[in-house]
Amino acid sequence: MTAPVLAVSAQRTSTALLLAGAAARRGLETTVAAGPDTVRALSGRPVHWYGGPRLADRIAGALRLGLLEPPDDWLARLPQQLTHRRIELTTHREVTAQRGVTRRRPFFAKPPSDKSFPPGVYADAAQLPPASPGTPVLVSDVVAFRAEYRLFLLDGALAAASRYAVHGRLDPAPLDGDPYARAVRAFAARLTGHAPLPSASAVDVGLLDDGRWAVVEANMPWFAHGYAADPDGVLDVVLRAAGPYDRVRDGDRPFLRPAPDRATADRRTPPAARTP
Incomplete structure (x- = not known):
């Protein structure tokens, strides 16, 4: 063979x-x-x-x-008790058509998976970087995360994980030994049974400044940084x-x-x- x-x-x-x-x-x-x-x-x-x-x-x-x-609408389909913010899936055309609409200021926008434009907080739809009109865009309320973690999931179980940011700044560290390790694992277990994902997935979660845990986003494992996660566990997920x-x-x-x-x-x- x-x-x-x-x-x-x-x-x-x-x-x-x-x-x-x-x-x-x-x-x-x-x-x-x-x-x-x-x-x-x-x-x-x-x-x-x-x-x-x-x-x-x-x-x-x-x-x-x-x-x-992951499906483009996965994050938007999650119950709000897992995201703690309003999220909708729309298109670049529809967002830019909202220029000057106050309910869109400020807002966080990103492509669901591809990097067709940089994710970020925008004061107005007019500031959204150019992209194809039909490009899917996730638009959400702005929230602040105290710490963020990347989870590599295989058949719903945690195969590998890493912290990757603290207060919005890149700060990778292994999950083992992290003060929130137990809470991260417990929150990861809560994701099972909600909006479906592939059997091999990468999901980012974080601790909000108000102390609640929330899903940040889902990623393609084959295009996701492992940060300080165990490479063997990450490889298991990537191969699948x-x-x-x-x-x-x-x-x-x-x-x-x-x-x-x-x-x-x-x-x-x-x-x-x-x-x-």
Whole structure:
């Protein structure tokens, strides 16, 4: 049987390096997806992916990748007792049409998963950076987090976790030994049974300044920094979230990233289009 491969982007992040080390300990080869020649060399082999969504969209068909991602509306569908703020999923067109409407000032806006524009707090819709009109946008009330944590979940259980920010500033640290470790694990357990996620997911949670715990957002594990989380646990999640299409579990198929429509550069082609 051909050994599986972990393909990574040419951007050598600390997480990619740590995952490559964890992969090597399991006998997995790590290859940089440097161009068409690399993709052709990997053809027919079981490939997993860690890297950005734009390159993933270009190589997924040739490498027969099944890429799992949270639904765009996942955060907006959560009960407010898990978010403690109003959140809605809209589009860039609809947000910019609200220029000057006071209920939108200030507001936090971000794309649900792709980095089509930087997330941030905007005083008015006129300040929103340009993007395609149909770009999905999550708009929410502004809240302040005392500490924020990234959870890597596998089958609903915590596979790895790390603190990544304190009072909005990057400050990674292992969850073990963190003063809020027990509370983080307890809050992670509360997420099970609410709005569904893929079996392999990355979810950010945080402690608000008022002492309540809240979900920050969900992420694609194959494009999420591990920060100070255990690389082996992160790798477990990444391998499930981005691997051979024909090994995707039935329950995960609704969460497959759609193939891009090359004519429009929008993700409109249904996942079934990648089925052999």
